Amino acid sequence: xxxxxxxxxxxxxxxxxxxxxxxxxxxxxxxxxxxxxxxxxxxxxxxxxxxxxxxxxxxxxxxxxxxxxxxxxxxxxxxxxxxxxxxxxxxxxxxxxxxxxxxxxxxxxxxxxxxxxxxxxxxxxxxxxxxxxxxxxxxxxxxxxxxxxxxxxxxxxxxxxxxxxxxxxxxxxxxxxxxxxxxxxxxxxxxxxxxxxxxxxxxxxxxxxxxxxxxxxxxxxxxxxxxxxxxxxxxxxxxxxxxxxxxxxxxxxxxxxxxxxxxxxxxxxxxxxxxxxxxxxxxx
Ligand SMILES: [Zn+2]
Numbered sequence: 001x002x003x004x005x006x007x008x009x010x011x012x013x014x015x016x017x018x019x020x021x022x023x024x025x026x027x028x029x030x031x032x033x034x035x036x037x038x039x040x041x042x043x044x045x046x047x048x049x050x051x052x053x054x055x056x057x058x059x060x061x062x063x064x065x066x067x068x069x070x071x072x073x074x075x076x077x078x079x080x081x082x083x084x085x086x087x088x089x090x091x092x093x094x095x096x097x098x099x100x101x102x103x104x105x106x107x108x109x110x111x112x113x114x115x116x117x118x119x120x121x122x123x124x125x126x127x128x129x130x131x132x133x134x135x136x137x138x139x140x141x142x143x144x145x146x147x148x149x150x151x152x153x154x155x156x157x158x159x160x161x162x163x164x165x166x167x168x169x170x171x172x173x174x175x176x177x178x179x180x181x182x183x184x185x186x187x188x189x190x191x192x193x194x195x196x197x198x199x200x201x202x203x204x205x206x207x208x209x210x211x212x213x214x215x216x217x218x219x220x221x222x223x224x225x226x227x228x229x230x231x232x233x234x235x236x237x238x239x240x241x242x243x244x245x246x247x248x249x250x251x252x253x254x255x256x257x258x259x260x261x262x263x264x265x266x267x268x269x270x271x272x273x274x275x276x277x278x279x280x281x282x283x284x
Pocket of ligand 1: 027028031032046047050
């Protein structure tokens with residue numbers, strides 16, 4: 001008997017439909033039922049309405065660089081946990097648990113790869129690790145990426161999806177904002193292009209530092225990008241914010257982004273932008 005003809009309706013929990021084999025997903029945006037396989041093959045973009053779901057860090061890297069070209073850098077950097085911070089569990093244990101589960105140390109993967117044969121330094125945030133928050137390891141990896149880009153004269157591309165600075169590292173996490181911005185300045189002095197890709201959500205200390213400093217800032221559709229969230233702003237200024245405030249489309253209209261790019265054309269767009277920038281650098 002076909003699944004749709006079964007007498008017993010599937011169990012719906014929130015946005016997900018639980019089927020015995022987990023084959024189906026209900027889109028949070030258009031409420032259409034879609035095949036999980038189809039969603040995965042479409043880079044986690046709903047094939048019915050183009051809603052962009054989060055994309056796991058390695059899938060993002062594979063979708064951007066030439067096959068087999070990516071070499072990860074700074075693999076073993078780890079936070080020293082200087083505050084010995086503990087909430088429901090100690091910070092060091094939280095990171096250790098994430099490592100045991102995923103084999104990844106912190107909220108960013110960085111390295112060198114090629115796009116259509118052009119070498120570039122790429123960093124991608126891992127939102128699954130503590131909401132992609134930036135602590136000492138993320139900040140250090142970003143700063144090193146920019147330094148490598150400046151020294152090698154190869155462009156840098158950073159794909160952000162982050163809740164902001166990591167509260168478990170207190171002031172040390174805030175310091176990363178200045179450190180990464182200083183590294184962007186070094187890269188600029190060296191005349192090396194930097195493309196910043198902002199995904200849903202890019203907020204707090206990441207949005208307020210290097211993520212908005214790209215020579216070209218590219219947003220994914222409908223991504224929330226801003227420093228404080230809309231609710232916090234509304235409560236602070238006691239006014240209602242306009243429709244779509246802090247979404248990519250609004251930011252593009254107000255000059256904060258240079259373009260919005262669908263995920264399936266992100267690779268070709270980055271490649272084209274780098275070609276244009278390289279042509280202009282060689283002319284100047
Ligand atoms: Zn949809």
